[in-house]
């Protein structure tokens with residue numbers, strides 16, 4: 001069959017390409033219905049990802065956050081019409097110690113390999129996880145971003161000391177919101193403090209124990225562990241503050257992506273015996289766990305719906321450009337594309 005793939009060919013420019021795909025190749029075929037835009041997609045869309053990466057990775061279809069409906073399943077794992085979340089990481093080998101998302105050989109969609117902006121997505125059958133039938137698809141469109149938190153918290157649990165009286169989360173955006181929310185669900189006895197820059201964003205964090213502006217932190221305030229969700233240059237300032245306010249032997253989970261290297265006060269990292277724990281992307285187990293969490297904590301989807309910035313119906317390339325441009329000027333929440341192209 002001929003599949004249409006909507007690829008970014010240069011900053012702000014998409015082109016449709018026609019790809020001949022065989023349906024007898026044991027691929028699960030999913031019709032994407034709801035896609036969501038990640039900060040990483042925006043770095044490609046705007047061309048801020050750096051010249052070398054742009055040259056190496058384009059042309060490619062963007063987006064790695066998305067859900068859809070099964071149209072063909074040679075493995076018979078899913079019924080036709082099942083709602084699924086698609087897993088963007090595609091490993092090509094197994095390792096007993098290294099997770100699939102850290103294997104250098106793995107292929108990650110919308111980072112050198114075609115993402116979900118296609119008429120149909122062809123996946124290995126294990127690269128999809130079933131969703132409940134009646135779930136809010138605009139919200140679960142950004143399940144992949146939630147799996148980042150779930151993955152990071154899983155690693156945190158394996159590696160950090162178990163005193164978890166107070167968590168500090170730096171970054172009052174999408175990932176900070178998701179991380180605070182999942183912390184409150186997974187560590188109900190811990191205090192969660194969000195550290196951010198903007199009042200109106202912080203007002204959305206109704207479920208945390210305390211909100212603090214980063215220029216107004218009491219000097220004697222301490223946290224046991226911290227999660228950095230700022231990204232860019234903001235990561236440097238956030239890590240600087242975290243090192244000042246974290247208790248000895250705490251763990252700092254680093255999640256924000258920075259295009260340029262940032263400075264870290266290693267002297268104080270040594271003096272406090274801190275652990276810096278970087279996490280990137282996620283694997284299928286994190287998707288499975290995230291969907292379990294949806295079922296265990298039914299109110300979580302309602303809270304997450306407040307993270308929807310704007311929803312766009314995309315019927316043609318121009319609509320997708322409109323969604324990406326709008327996302328850039330929208331300071332709160334996720335942009336969801338209802339994929340009707």
Ligand SMILES: NC(=O)C1=CN([C@@H]2O[C@H](COP(=O)(O)OP(=O)(O)OC[C@H]3O[C@@H](n4cnc5c(N)ncnc54)[C@H](OP(=O)(O)O)[C@@H]3O)[C@@H](O)[C@H]2O)C=CC1
Nearest residue numbers: 039171172173174175230231234237238255256257280281
């Ligand atoms: N590790 C991984 O696998 C993944 C990483 N990411 C990365 O995570 C980062 C955050 O993504 P996302 O939440 O979508 O982006 P957002 O822009 O929604 O959130 C970042 C927020 O952090 C705020 N901020 C900036 N500096 C500081 C600071 N020093 N202290 C506290 N808050 C600060 C920003 O404020 P303002 O806008 O006012 O500057 C903004 O509100 C990005 O770099 C993204 O690429 C995303 C997905 C997966």
Ligand SMILES: O=C(CO)[C@H](O)[C@H](O)COP(=O)(O)O
Nearest residue numbers: 038040108110111148257281
């Ligand atoms: O968003 C992400 C995962 O959800 C990662 O930040 C993204 O995969 C980084 O990739 P790239 O190297 O292409 O910027």
Ligand SMILES: [Zn+2]
Nearest residue numbers: 038039040064
């Ligand atoms: Zn992402």
